[in-house]
Amino acid sequence: MFAKPIPGRTTAAREGDAVVLLIGMRINHFWAVHQWFPVMLSMFRMLAELARDPGRGLLGRVLLTASPRTYYVVQYWESKEKLYAYASEVGLLHHKVWGAVNRKEKAGKLHAHVGLWHETYVAPEGAYESIYFDMPEFGLGAASGVVPVERRGRYAKDRFAHRSVGNSAP
Incomplete structure (x- = not known):
């Protein structure tokens, strides 16, 4: 099922910091x-676990591939504290999976058949902006909802300034 595009220009409705986790694997x-298929399944199982309990703080996610070998998920979180708490x-599944990985590594039984990685970014309010043109809700906009771009500013500099330090105007 395909999401219907929202006509015109919108921007993410996110208020506050934006916490973004990129997490993935390389075959x-x-x-x-x-070796690698269980890793891939674990990620889908973790996403399902988080979807069952929205209070854990995962706001949204996008599944992507960088190459035929590299797959990752862009995740948007309420806060870094909620991300750390889940991890x-x-x-919970993440704790169990990483415990197994760490035990295999200590025992010298971890093979380099699959690579794992993550990067976490916290963008303070006023340090991020977005625009979507004739798009369904996507990325940060899907995680936080969207508003007409006019509410935040037509230009990127205006959207950055909308919530910059010292500017509390809605």
Whole structure:
């Protein structure tokens, strides 16, 4: 099912900091399906776990591929504190998976068939902006909703200034 485009120009309705996590994997050896496929499944299982409990702080996500070997998820979070809490909470899938990875690494049984990576960015309010033109809600706009661009400014410099330090005008 395809989302219907929103006519005209919109911008993300996000208020406050924007927390973005890029997390992914690289298949180093395609033939080692028994190594990389469980990693891929784990990511989908973690996303499903987060979707079942919106209070954990995941606002939205976009699944992407950078190459036939590299797959990743752009995740938008309410706060870095909620991201950290999910990552470290005993009993949740991320904690279990990383525990298994760490045990394999210590035992010398971790093979380089699949690479793992993540990058986390916290963009303070006033340090990010967005524009979507004849697009369905996407990215930060899908995670936080969108507003007509006129509410934040037609130009990028205006959208940056909308919530910059010292400017609390709606």
